[in-house]
Amino acid sequence: MSRFAGLDIGSTATKCAVIEDGRVVMTVVLPSMPDMRLAAENALRECGAEGLPVITTGYGRALHEPRLGQVSEITALAAGVGLVAPDAATVVDIGGQDSKVVRVEAGRVLDFAMNDRCAAGTGRFLEVMSRVLHVPFDQFDDVASEDVEPLPVTSTCTVFAESEVVGLLSLRHPPARILKGVLQSVCSRVASLGRQVGMVAPVVCTGGTVQSRAVVRSLSLALGVPVSVPPSPQRVTAIGAALLCARRAAGGQLPNVG
Amino acid sequence: MIKLRANKRLQTTIRNQVLWTRLGSRIGRPVAWVTSGSPVEMVLAAGFIPFYPENHAAICSARGMALGMAEQTEALGYSRDLCSYFRVDVGSQISGNTPLGRLVPPDVVLVSNNICGTVQNWFRVTAERFNVPLLFLDTPFNDAAPTENDVAYVRDQLVHIAAELSRLGIRTVTEKRLGAVVERSRSALGLWAEVLDMAAEHPAPFTSFDAFVHMAPIVSMRGTRRCISYYRQLRDEVKQRASAGVSSVPDERARVVWDNIAIWPAHKQLKKLFENYHVSLVADTYTSAWTIENLDPSDPFSSLARVYTDIILNHGAAHRVKVLSNMIKKFGAGGFVLHSNRSCKRYSLGQFGVKTALTAETGAAGVVIEADMADPRSVSFDNLQQRLVPFFEVLGANG
Numbered sequence: 015m016s017r018f019a020g021l022d023i024g025s026t027a028t029k030c031a032v033i034e035d036g037r038v039v040m041t042v043v044l045p046s047m048p049d050m051r052l053a054a055e056n057a058l059r060e061c062g063a064e065g066l067p068v069i070t071t072g073y074g075r076a077l078h079e080p081r082l083g084q085v086s087e088i089t090a091l092a093a094g095v096g097l098v099a100p101d102a103a104t105v106v107d108i109g110g111q112d113s114k115v116v117r118v119e120a121g122r123v124l125d126f127a128m129n130d131r132c133a134a135g136t137g138r139f140l141e142v143m144s145r146v147l148h149v150p151f152d153q154f155d156d157v158a159s160e161d162v163e164p165l166p167v168t169s170t171c172t173v174f175a176e177s178e179v180v181g182l183l184s185l186r187h188p189p190a191r192i193l194k195g196v197l198q199s200v201c202s203r204v205a206s207l208g209r210q211v212g213m214v215a216p217v218v219c220t221g222g223t224v225q226s227r228a229v230v231r232s233l234s235l236a237l238g239v240p241v242s243v244p245p246s247p248q249r250v251t252a253i254g255a256a257l258l259c260a261r262r263a264a265g266g267q268l269p270n271v272g
Numbered sequence: 273m274i275k276l277r278a279n280k281r282l283q284t285t286i287r288n289q290v291l292w293t294r295l296g297s298r299i300g301r302p303v304a305w306v307t308s309g310s311p312v313e314m315v316l317a318a319g320f321i322p323f324y325p326e327n328h329a330a331i332c333s334a335r336g337m338a339l340g341m342a343e344q345t346e347a348l349g350y351s352r353d354l355c356s357y358f359r360v361d362v363g364s365q366i367s368g369n370t371p372l373g374r375l376v377p378p379d380v381v382l383v384s385n386n387i388c389g390t391v392q393n394w395f396r397v398t399a400e401r402f403n404v405p406l407l408f409l410d411t412p413f414n415d416a417a418p419t420e421n422d423v424a425y426v427r428d429q430l431v432h433i434a435a436e437l438s439r440l441g442i443r444t445v446t447e448k449r450l451g452a453v454v455e456r457s458r459s460a461l462g463l464w465a466e467v468l469d470m471a472a473e474h475p476a477p478f479t480s481f482d483a484f485v486h487m488a489p490i491v492s493m494r495g496t497r498r499c500i501s502y503y504r505q506l507r508d509e510v511k512q513r514a515s516a517g518v519s520s521v522p523d524e525r526a527r528v529v530w531d532n533i534a535i536w537p538a539h540k541q542l543k544k545l546f547e548n549y550h551v552s553l554v555a556d557t558y559t560s561a562w563t564i565e566n567l568d569p570s571d572p573f574s575s576l577a578r579v580y581t582d583i584i585l586n587h588g589a590a591h592r593v594k595v596l597s598n599m600i601k602k603f604g605a606g607g608f609v610l611h612s613n614r615s616c617k618r619y620s621l622g623q624f625g626v627k628t629a630l631t632a633e634t635g636a637a638g639v640v641i642e643a644d645m646a647d648p649r650s651v652s653f654d655n656l657q658q659r660l661v662p663f664f665e666v667l668g669a670n671g
Contacts, residue, residue: 088662112658123666125637128659210624210640 018263019063020094020255022087023054023074026110026137027222029252030057032066033260036097041249050074069259071251073111082259087251088116088126094254095218096121098244103214106204106233106241107251108223110137113200115208121257127210133172135203137223142172143196146179147189151226154197157190158228164194169202197228201236208237217241222248276482278506285489285502286331290372296321297376302441305378305398308491309387309583310409311576313453314433315380316495318441323376324492325398329357331488332364333536333646335371342647356615356646358394365401377402380440382433384409386586388618405440407433411581415588418581426577434573447572454576455569457495463503464490465563468555470510472603475519476527476552478510481543482520483559484534490562521547526667529599530556531592531626532611532619537648538656545657549664554603557584557595589622593629600634607637607667609660614644639663 017039022029024046032040042061046053054077058064067082071090087109095105095118105116113135117124129135133142144150149157165187168175175196182192219241223229225248234241244250297303304320306312312322332338338356341363346352348366350359364370381404383395392408399406409429412422434445443449467486471478486506493499513520530553535542546553561584568575584595596608608630610623627638641659644650 086658086662086665089665123662125631126662126666 017063017066018256018259019058019061019066019068020090020252020257020259021054021058021063021068021070021072021075021078021081022090022249022252022255023050023070023072023077024087024110024222025073026141027248028053028057028072028074029249030061030063031249031252031256032061032063033253033256036257036260038097038253038256041246041252043248046074051077054078067259067263069255069262071255082262085255085258088114088123088128090254090258091220091251092116092118092123092254093121093257094250094252095220095244097253097257098246098250099216099218099242102216102218104208104211104217106208106217106219106237108135108137108200108204108219108221108229108233110141110222112136113204113207113221115204115211115213117211117214121254125211127207129203129207134170134175135200135207137221139172139175139200140196140223140229142176143179143193146176147183147193147196149189149193154193154226154228157193158197158232160188160190162188162191162194164198165191167192167195167199169199175199193228194232197232198236201229201232204233205236205238213237213239215239218244220244220247220250276478276486276506276509278486278502278509281502281505282486282488285493285498288498289489289493293321293323293376294374300442302379303376304380304382305395306382307384307387307391307395309391309580309585310382310384311430311580313450313457313495313572313576314430314437314445315382315441316453317443317445317450318434318437319443320380320437320441321376322492323378325361325394326357327488327492328364328370328372328375329360329646330534330536331371332360333648334539336537336648337369337371338537338646339648341367341369352647354615355388355390355394356644356650358390360646361394362397365398378404380405380407380437382407382409384411384580386411386580386583388585388616405436407436409433409580411586413588414582414586414591418578422581423574423577426581427573430573430577450572451569453495454567454572456497456500458567458569460490460494460499460503461562461564461567463500463507465565466507467503467510468560468563470514471552471554473514474604475517475521475524476554476603477513477518477520479520479546480530480553480556480559481539481546483556484539487559487562494562519552521550521552523550524552525550526607526664527552527554527603527605528607528609528667529554529596529603529605530558530609530611531596531623532613533558533616533645535611535643535651535656536646537651538643538653541653542656545660549661551664551667553609554605555599557592557599560599561585585618589626592622592626593633596626596630597633600630600636605636607639607663609663610638610640612640612642614642614650615646637663637666
């Protein structure tokens with residue numbers, strides 16, 4: 015059998031990737047809610063991966079059976095980046111429920127930092143703000159492209175930031191300025207994680223949120239370094255899990271996979 | 273995971289110590305509440321029975337009783353940002369709640385600022401509550417090793433404290449009497465060091481998760497014969513394990529060292545997580561704080577002054593890097609875990625710098641995890657797992 019699957023069951027989206035001879039042949043992204051288990055099954059089916067050996071990752075990684083193994087999303091992300099952006103030295107990933115900065119080398123993790131028990135600095139923060147501002151995620155780029163100064167929004171707490179944004183709206187501040195402030199807030203949190211491990215170029219960013227150019231621009235400003243986005247940034251972790259699956263099936267060492 | 277036979281003995285030993293405190297106080301033995309970094313040898317020489325509020329707070333937390341106690345203290349207006357051991361202890365004092373049946377109030381309290389500044393205020397509050405004398409030992413913070421001036425300064429205070437304890441206690445603290453207690457401390461500390469050192473064997477027959485539990489007597493009973501006898505048995509058992517090649521975690525694949533106090537609210541879950549990933553926690557800066565080598569029974573005052581000034585928490589971050597780096601090499605560890613302990617600022621300050629320096633010096637991978645030693649509201653096992661699992665994977669990949 016030469017095809018292998020990786021399944022990234024995230025807090026917001028479930029991603030599946032199938033690889034063959036080290037090349038990605040198929041990927042799928044589905045919403046994880048309301049039923050993560052079902053989302054995982056559907057993603058596998060839509061990817062034509064039913065019956066293939068699979069390694070799971072992401073918050074819901076223990077939910078899917080049978081599997082060849084499970085691995086943390088940090089390890090899977092590094093493996094995926096090793097394929098899609100082999101020169102990368104640092105990966106910034108803003109996922110639905112956490113954000114992380116990972117120092118990588120040839121598909122392996124050297125060091126990492128993650129945000130702690132808090133939605134600030136994650137995709138969830140952007141989701142909440144998108145709802146309050148009535149600006150859907152796919153319109154972020156249009157709204158944030160207006161040439162206006164960002165309004166500062168707290169970067170410490172999603173709940174506080176939400177009431178802050180409601181207050182700014184009631185004062186009739188333009189949504190474009192608030193949105194830019196919101197993006198700055200998220201990205202400054204991520205930048206402080208980056209300082210923990212050291213931002214070594216080249217830097218790539220991944221995760222569902224960086225499909226927005228406005229997010230990427232804001233991230234690059236906050237980090238103070240240029241960042242690039244690989245194709246399908248949301249699927250890199252699933253691709254990494256599929257690569258690890260192939261390696262495992264070939265008898266290679268896959269560390270501590272339960 | 274094969275349980276240590278000594279686990280049972282530990283329970284009996286702790287229970288007997290509690291009973292002895294109660295019985296002793298009934299037959300006229302005075303009780304001294306002391307900090308974990310106090311020269312307990314002094315109170316023992318004066319005939320006091322020592323009691324450790326810090327140890328007690330750890331026990332309350334490990335038994336899941338910490339939250340209610342902490343909340344009672346907070347209701348008095350103390351901030352949740354204060355040390356959780358303090359909050360648990362005061363909560364226990366107010367409510368009378370304890371897993372140990374009943375606490376015996378102090379006749380004197382002895383505190384040293386060698387472990388932190390919080391204990392200074394904590395024990396003042398305690399002394400006021402029970403209306404008892406407070407004896408305070410000021411130890412200068414170390415840039416490098418304690419200077420001769422530092423030692424002389426601390427020694428003078430010890431002589432003064434000895435006079436006060438002789439007056440308040442049932443025996444006069446003479447150099448000879450103190451020397452005998454110091455000799456017993458030295459034996460127990462030596463045995464404990466032997467136990468911890470055996471984790472350098474591959475695979476480790478004993479881990480810090482065992483040490484976190486079996487440290488109780490060395491903290492609270494050193495200077496007594498029962499303490500020596502306890503550690504002799506533990507040493508023999510661990511030695512047997514080592515020579516039989518018994519591993520504490522099944523199929524050991526990676527070895528790491530630990531900085532800071534244990535996370536009592538998640539102790540069992542963490543132990544299980546390490547086992548599941550076949551990672552041995554081979555050494556830590558916490559339990560090894562009680563492996564002092566240079567106690568000298570022939571010159572007890574000076575040697576106590578030196579030893580209690582020189583403890584790890586009375587040093588800066590550069591010293592921590594040195595201690596951890598030696599530990600990583602001695603125990604053959606590939607990684608280190610720095611517990612950023614919300615309750616213990618003195619222990620947690622500068623950990624990100626320590627992490628960078630330590631990796632540069634040893635090549636070992638490190639991770640900082642955020643939690644608390646006792647307050648379950650500041651401990652999320654999920655968050656800990658989120659960080660530890662990828663870290664374990666890094667170790668496997670490197671190994």
